[in-house]
Amino acid sequence: MSGRPAEPTGKPAAELAAEQAAFWNGPGGTGWLAAYERIQRSIAGIGDLALAAAAVRHGEHAIDVGCGTGGTTAVLAHGVGLSGHVLGVDISETLVDAARTHRLDNATFVVGDAARHPFREAAYDLVFSRFGVMFFAEPVAAFRNLHRALKPTGRLVFVAWRSASENPWSTAPVRAAAPFLPPLPRPGPEDPGQFSFGDRARVERILRESGFHHLRIEPIDRPIWMGDSVAEVVASTERFGALARAFAGAAPDAVARAKQAVATLLAPHEGPEGVHLPGACWLVEANAA
Numbered sequence: 001m002s003g004r005p006a007e008p009t010g011k012p013a014a015e016l017a018a019e020q021a022a023f024w025n026g027p028g029g030t031g032w033l034a035a036y037e038r039i040q041r042s043i044a045g046i047g048d049l050a051l052a053a054a055a056v057r058h059g060e061h062a063i064d065v066g067c068g069t070g071g072t073t074a075v076l077a078h079g080v081g082l083s084g085h086v087l088g089v090d091i092s093e094t095l096v097d098a099a100r101t102h103r104l105d106n107a108t109f110v111v112g113d114a115a116r117h118p119f120r121e122a123a124y125d126l127v128f129s130r131f132g133v134m135f136f137a138e139p140v141a142a143f144r145n146l147h148r149a150l151k152p153t154g155r156l157v158f159v160a161w162r163s164a165s166e167n168p169w170s171t172a173p174v175r176a177a178a179p180f181l182p183p184l185p186r187p188g189p190e191d192p193g194q195f196s197f198g199d200r201a202r203v204e205r206i207l208r209e210s211g212f213h214h215l216r217i218e219p220i221d222r223p224i225w226m227g228d229s230v231a232e233v234v235a236s237t238e239r240f241g242a243l244a245r246a247f248a249g250a251a252p253d254a255v256a257r258a259k260q261a262v263a264t265l266l267a268p269h270e271g272p273e274g275v276h277l278p279g280a281c282w283l284v285e286a287n288a289a
């Protein structure tokens, strides 16, 4: 999983937002869709923990933020039943088109930026997200907008990755390949991206400034399945993520050496259940009031 890595240039929020929209409507969206079966296998267990924490009840109204292909929206829709409703919102038209194929009677999918979408005010019981909230150009504006959509009794539940250094499943292959590739952009601490919620204090600050109360932020640590074999993982690096983007700008022999370095790194982590490296997330819960 990866968002477009922004450079720490202090770019205006509007520019960062446009870049995220372009990424998720371009290579990010098509890459996510193409790799979704593998991605789902990697993150389903973490998503299930968030869905269990959300514990939707019949008749509730929920928003699934950054819903992607709508997998979690479908689970929430099942939970709220036909007397409830789920709104899946995502900035990527590609992914919303895929989500609509679920054809759910009690869910609607819209293309929109969570920071600006005109949600009905004080109408929802739950704002939920599986890894869909780390790409906001203006996180406080986005969470304020989501907070406005919640009833006073409403709740927020999401999972987000912790820091890059705590998530070697994503970063170790990039580090192993880096000596052979053109320099990769490094996001600044406040830039949107996969690890932008790694700092617990930042998450707390964003949520408090957005109006949320009673924050509960729990670490989840678990090995992340990366593929059935090292060869398969190495092949997949060409299709999606930071390495795929770096390979696109590198000479074929450099790509070959980079892949060899990734294979060497991963070899000790292959077992009968596939290749795993450690992963680390926050399970975040908060109340609207």
Ligand SMILES: C[S@@+](CC[C@H](N)C(=O)[O-])C[C@H]1O[C@@H](n2cnc3c(N)ncnc32)[C@H](O)[C@@H]1O
Binding pocket: 001, 002, 020, 024, 065, 066, 067, 068, 069, 070, 071, 072, 089, 090, 091, 092, 095, 112, 113, 114, 115, 129, 130, 131, 132, 133, 135, 136, 137
């Ligand atoms: C890592 S994917 C997660 C997708 C989905 N939640 C899942 O678990 O399968 C992040 C998603 O957030 C969406 N996204 C990024 N920025 C957004 C924004 N400002 N508003 C709504 N969705 C956004 C992306 O288009 C992408 O679908």
